[in-house]
Amino acid sequence: MTSDELKARIADDGVEFIYAMFVEMHGKPCAKLVPVTAIDDLLDVGAGFAGFAAGPLSQTPADPDILAIPDPASYVRLPWQPNVAALQCDPTVEGEEWPYAPRVILKRALARAAEQDLVLKAGVEVEYSLLAREADGSLRPADERDTSALPCYDARGLTTALDHLTTVSRHMDAMGWGNYANDHEDANGQFEQNFGYAGALTTSDRLIVLRLMLHTLARRRDLYATFMPKPFADKTGNGLHTHLSLWSAGTDEPLFHDDDDPRGLGLSGLAYQFTAGILDHAAGLTAVVCPTVNSFKRIGVGPPDSGATWAPAYAAYGGNNRTQMIRVPEGGRIECRIPDGSANPYLAFTALLAAGLDGVARGADPGDPNVDNLYTLPIDEVRARGIEALPPTLLHACDRLVDDDVLRAGFGTGRDGDYVDYFAEVKRAEFRAVTDQVSPGEVDRYLTLM
Known part of the structure; x- marks a missing residue:
């Protein structure tokens, strides 16, 4: 335009x-x-x-x-x-794009991919919690009757939030995004609203606008819309499941689909290479796609009240199996399930693209797909298969990020040095600021323990 x-x-x-x-x-x-x-x-x-x-x-x-x-x-x-x-x-x-601006970083990453005749297209599943604040300052689901132990897909919870959800849906369509599904998610007060996939830059721009819209509409109802990964310790967290595929820049032909895939997942060799790259760099990119201290309370195998976290604990892939880090719901695309609601989409797509293209450059292979429930597979068996656990904290993830030369190159450098070093510096300070606080839970546990 x-x-x-x-x-x-x-x-x-x-x-x-x-x-x-x-x-x-x-x-x-x-x-x-x-x-x-x-x-x-x-x-x-x-x-x-x-x-x-x-x-x-x-x-x-x-x-x-x-x-x-x-x-x-x-x-x-x-x-x-x-x-x-x-x-x-x-x-x-001073007339030059600022290399520490997330949108600039993603644009440069996409431009490098375009030099290889590749375009990254992406869709995101936007999960958020709609909450109200009590007189004592505590938070609860916006609907006080939303108390089911298994609230996922509950038509009653969906109906109570109908005015809010349909308003969001109509606004998405008015902006040309193509809303195609809205549901009550696995936690009380949690919803997911989805729009059609597009180029990674466009999807990122739309997610930023959607978050602004959800905050605005919630405030008009004296509510809070939060994308915080884990607002309640005993409830399922807010993810940002991310669907990825590469397309030809020249012909707009999809490059991830293959009906003759011998592994039966409908993926091309390029898709497997891209998947392998993401898995190989999973530890470092976790710092980017799970970028808060709170993020690491979402990922793992320990179940909330509903019975499953629906978030990965290990760097593994497989078919239509939601215990994986990378799920293949159908041929032609992969779903990365580790990103959460706090992720900056521009930075998340930069990390995923850099990791995936490294797999392509190396001709990497992810091995055979996992078919087991990774939430219940014994840890000794996980280790025996060579499946890597995701970092347990933001601090661990930042350490892996700064040691990852591929991600370092993918994010680029600027006046003050490499972006990953700046990112890690900010996030390590955030980790210290949060974890240095003495929580009520610590006081309850330790006050009279000794």
């Missing part, structure tokens, strides 16, 4: 204001509200931000402004605020 086409679209849509948006490392949406009377300046110059104030972007208070340059292709009118539209932007500093 050209600038003139964008301005015509804005006029046709009756838009009066534009969110000029980008995200920092954590995925927080940063924006300025720009009136359309200033659209020429926005398109020509960008929107100015003090990068240090925005969040982790490897900026200091002494740095010059970030100028966020809009991507016209990302334009979308926001149906819940009909006179407002959003444009995702690429942060620049």
Whole structure:
């Protein structure tokens, strides 16, 4: 879309204001509200931000402004605020794209893939919890009657949330995303709403807008929409199951499907190589796709009240088996089940693409698919098969990330050094800040133990 086409679209849509948006490392949406009377300046110059104030972007208070340059292709009118539209932007500093900006990082990774005639397409399953706050400050499911021990797919819980869910669905369709399913998930107050797959950059842009929409609609009802991986210790966590496939950049031909797959999963040799790459780099990329201290309370084998975590514990793959890190639900695509709701999609896709393409470059093979229930397989048997456990904490995952040369190269470098070192520095500080706190549970357990 050209600038003139964008301005015509804005006029046709009756838009009066534009969110000029980008995200920092954590995925927080940063924006300025720009009136359309200033659209020429926005398109020509960008929107100015003090990068240090925005969040982790490897900026200091002494740095010059970030100028966020809009991507016209990302334009979308926001149906819940009909006179407002959003444009995702690429942060620049002194005329150059800023290499610590997540969207810039993903764009560069996709450009390298395009040099190999490859396009990454992706879909995400967006899980979130809809919560209310009690007078004492505690949180509970928005629907006080949503108390079933097995709430997944419960039509009653779905019906209670119908106004909210159908509003979100209609807004997705109004933005052209193609909402195709909405369900009550495995935890009380937990829902999943899905939209059609697209290129990885477009899917990332849409996820950022969707999160903003869900937060906004929840607040209007005096509720909280949270993507926190594990808001309740005894309930299933919020994942971001990610479906991936490679396509030809030149012909738009899908490259992951093969009806003659001897392993019977409907995958091509390229798909197996890509899968092997992700598995080989699973430990390091876990820091990126599970990027909070809380993330590591979601993954593992210990079941919540519903009986299963629905999250992986080991770097393994197989067919339609939800105990795997990588599941193959049908031929032509793979589902990576480790990412959670706190993942920054731009960084997550960068990590997955770098890992997968390394597998392609090496002609790697993931071995035969696992057919067992990995939640119940004895740990000695897991080890005997050479299946690696995922890191137990964010600190362990960061250590593996900085030691991974493939992921290091995939994220690139900038003025202050390699991005993975900056990422790990921020996340290690986050780990210390959270784990240095003395929790009520620790007091209950240890106060009179000795």
